[in-house]
Every structure is written in structure tokens, then in C-alpha cells.
Amino acid sequence: MVLRIFLASDLHLGMKFAGYPEVQVELSEARFKTLGRLVVSANENQCNLFVLAGDLFDRVTVAKRDIIRAAHLLKDFQGSLVAVLPGNHDFISRGQTDLWTPFKENAGDRVLVLEESQTYPLTHYDLEATIYAAPCGSKHSSDNAIGWIKEAPKERTAKYHLGIAHGSLEGFSPDFDERYYPMTVQQLLACGMDLWLMGHTHIQYPFQPAQTDRIFYPGTPEPDGFDCQHEGKAWVLELTEDRRVTPLTLSTGIYRFLHDEVEIRNPADLEALKKKYAAPEHSNTLLKMKLRGRIPREEYPLLSHVRKILEEQLFYLVWNDTEVREEITLEDIHREFTEGSFPHTLLTDLSRSGDSEALQIAYELLQELRAKR
DSSP, X not given: OOEEEEEEOOOOBTOOOTTOTTTHHXXXXXXHHHHHHHHHHHHHTTOSEEEEOSOSBXXXXXXXXXXXXXXHHHXXXXXXXXXXXXXXXXXXXXXXXXXXXXXXXXHOTTEEEOOSSSEEEOGGXXXXXXXXXXXXXXXXXXXXXXXXXXXXXXXXXXSEEEEEEESOBTTTSOOTTXXXXXXXXXXXXXXXXXXXXXXXXXXXXXXXXXXXXXXXXXXXXXXXSTTOOSOOXXXXXXXXXXXXXXXXXXXXXXXXXXXXXXXXXXXXXXXXXXXXXXXXXXXXXXXXXXXXXXXXXXXXXHHHHHHHHHHHHSSEEEEEEEEEEEEOOXXXXXXXXXXXXXXXXXXXXXXXXXXXXXXXXXXXXXXXXXXXX
């Protein structure tokens, strides 16, 4: 039997995007649409196991309507089982009933919440596999949750042994204070799993997968900010009886966050910028644009013109042109300063030297002195 696994994590349903008030409703809604797209993709790829490796929800206090909506979306998976691991944002703890109880009540009998640090044989779901689960019990922990797995007896009847955990990976995840269930490659491999299906870090790992890889992070399927510039990711992993893995990376997101810095030297640079981002493929792009450089005074209106066009074409634009300076020309110097005066002579010499930075500084200082008179 070949096991085909659809692996996703870190969808963070219920995010509010307060930092993007103009589009926060659309960004929040996109995460539910993406979950539906993941289910469709898993069905199209004929996966028999769908794994959500933590942080399906953004917090443990997410609205009940969002919990029920997510549960109903997962019912459309046509494979054998959806396995859902509580992560550090949607952790499970003793006495907690507001999140996972209504989720289970609405998810149906082919959705399994991995609530305990234990083995979950999947023969009941017609899968020759056993899951070794490492759910999170709090938002932060300096200890990982996989310690029990290395010594756990392996299910002899299972063809495939699958570890599922959520937390940082040394050398890959940014966790400098080791607060997010830190793990190492050596610790994971020592557990003897055929595959580790991981969550927490929002970019995909490994970057260039091979059939011998055993540890997979899918990354977030729907980007959630300007520090996440990929298009949203998930894995389809095919595991054969001889333990070979065939990984297929999928692009899954609706919106794309991009950050660009552009040097402006002439109107052609602004035209190139407009042409690049006014293209139809950027209609769902959130762009943080920072401009720097110098342009002649008469070309300054082009800045607002290009900004207006991009605001119309892009989904969302953060525009910063505070470092675009006015290019000081000889004509400007002759017009503003008396010929033969110290300012005129200084600025003329700097202009002819080609030192535009020194010219700009001197011009601004002289303008400040003028303003104080």
C-alpha cells in the first residue's frame, strides 16, 4: 500500500489582521477559503490521509462560528482520515472545552483530533499506519513534546510510523530564546519514524527535498504578513513500503505579501515600476514599496501618479517615497541663488564635481539657513 499524505499547518483561522483595517475582512475570510482549497487539492491528489500539524486556529478563544465552519469544511475530504494536531496557538489543556469540544462535535467521524501524547493506530480508518502525536499543551514551552516517542513501543502491525509535532527546528526556525517547543534534527530522527509531519514555521522545509528526507514542514498555506513573502505552501507526500518519499510542493494561497525597494533615477524607472506591479497577476498582492533616489523637480508629480495607479491595481499598497529627493540642477542653483555668492559658488562647484550626495546635503543646509532668517 502506498500512503499519500496531504500535509498543511499554521492556517491560523480567526486572525483579525488589525494592522490592515482597509482589507482585514478579506484577509480573514481568505484563510477559510484556503482551507476549502486545501481540501479540494487533497482530493484531486487522491490523498488518503490529511494532516493539519498545528495552529489550524489562531488562538484558543476563536469564535464558535469559526470553529464550526472549519469543521464543516474538513468534512469534504474524500480520503480516509483528517488528523488535526493542537499547536502552540490552539493548544489543548486540561479543562479546556471552548475550542476542541465544539470542533469535534461538528467535524464528523473521519476527523481525529490528536489530543494526547500517545500512539493512534489508524487501522480503524483503513490505513496501515500509526500516528505518534506530540500536541502542544501551552503557547510557550522550552521543552518539546516528542520526548516520549523515542522509547515508545512501535506498533508491529503498522506499515508506516508517522510522527506529528509542532515547534521550532534548530537551524531552520527563528526561535532564539527556545520558547516554541524546540527540536533538533537528531532528536527527531532518533525516534525511528518513517516521516515527521511538522508545523510551526511558516516557510517550507526542506528547500530541495529528496526521497531520503524524513522531516517536512509545509509552511503556512495562506501568507499572513510582509515577513511571509511566499505564495502559500503545502506538501503532498507519497510514502512507499520501502520507505521512499516522493514529495510534491503545492502553491496554495490567495493573497501574496511582497516587499520591494527601488532606486529611482529617472522617469523610466517609475514607468518600469508601474508596468511591473500594474500587471493582472498582482491583483491579489499586498505590496510594501520603499523608494529612494533623485528625480528632477518637474518629474515629482509622477510619484503620486504611479502611486495612484498601483493603489487601483494592487489589493493593498504601503507606499514610502520619503527618501526620494529632488535632483538639484544648475538651473535650480542659478534661479535660487545670486551668481557669485558663496552659496551659488559652493553649489555650482559641487554640481560640476558630480558629488550628488554632497550637493543635496549642502542645498538642504542652505535652505534651512534661509528659513531661519
